[in-house]
């Protein structure tokens with residue numbers, strides 16, 4: 001990844017601050033989309049056998065990177081990781097690598113929710129600070145299939161809901177006011193942070209939704225879906241990927257990273273504001 005002063009424009013940054021999410025178009029090239037669709041297909045096949053899932057059951061694979069090192073390239077994909085540097089800074093690591101295959105179900109009722117409205121975070125939730133929850137982590141959703149129309153199992157979000165530490169107000173239909181379905185094409189990425197209320201809508205289309213979420217948190221927090229990554233995976237990682245996988249030479253480096261420069265190569269890429 002080349003060093004450059006800023007990865008998000010001022011307008012993208014202010015959109016993210018205002019809405020709690022941001023869509024970045026065309027982050028993955030068409031060959032990259034094909035490549036990661038192949039990885040997801042292999043993971044799905046193995047997982048269905050391992051868990052004895054019905055062919056049409058939704059597949060959710062946590063810590064997917066530990067199952068397939070071909071996902072390493074999504075950890076430090078230049079544009080999305082650059083955006084994370086702007087949002088969370090450079091003292092970050094992976095918190096989750098989460099693969100989803102959301103199969104279609106034409107019979108789903110209009111108000112069906114594959115996942116109901118929630119903000120991410122531990123439950124019980126983080127304590128509020130000054131009336132708001134703190135921003136503790138953020139995710140990049142790499143969307144690999146066509147979600148350019150609603151009703152395909154799209155991510156749904158409530159813009160601005162990260163700025164208030166309570167469930168959003170509901171409208172007459174029982175849905176949060178202002179909720180939107182995020183429309184994406186293969187290769188688009190959606191960034192959103194832990195406080196943003198989100199849900200998943202029905203997939204009444206004829207194709208499965210396939211995507212990978214890569215989540216990042218500050219290095220002094222614990223990851224969601226692993227305690228430590230394997231030496232075998234770390235051996236395949238570049239120095240930046242190793243930082244993101246949680247490698248360290250001294251536990252104090254999580255808290256005082258400036259003293260342990262070799263643990264945090266991402267520091268060199270961070271925008272100088």
Ligand SMILES: O=C(O)CCC(=O)C(=O)O
Nearest residue numbers: 100115120155198199200
């Ligand atoms: O599938 C989605 O897009 C959202 C998943 C979700 O709600 C979550 O991972 O917290």
